[in-house]
Amino acid sequence: VRGIVANEVRCRDLVELSMAMVTSLAPKIGYDRAAEIAKESAKTGRTVREIAREKKVLLEKELERALDPIKMTEPGGKE
Template sequence: GIKANEARCKSLIEESLAMCTALAPVIGYEAAAKLAKDAYKSGKTVREVAREQNVLPEKRLSQLLDPWRMTQAGGPVGSAGG
């Protein structure tokens, strides 16, 4: 059968600029868009740039950028804005 390469999947998620969508309800659309642009220009991840810019405390940043939480009902992103 088919088996996913878990490490590669995690890497692709972490490198995705879409990670900013989890931050937008908390830091605002403009700030999240700027993070995405800065990450793209620098070749860094959204997480790395957010840490460098001290956007949120580390604990909160980790919570919001947790891909598992993002995909669960009631997660940090959704129609209610988390």
């Protein structure tokens, strides 16, 4: 379909608001803690990143790496 261009900002926003973001945290912080973050995100409408950052579940650099949607979607899930 010619002429259709993705709205990059909107796409990023949708990824940030997705519950899928929490799945990459579970191996690093445990299922229960990740589920707690997911529940809070669903309840408050805040992003997984905001809540994880506030709770300091990982160092900032580790959090950014874990929540990188490009890395999350690479085959094999490798960093």
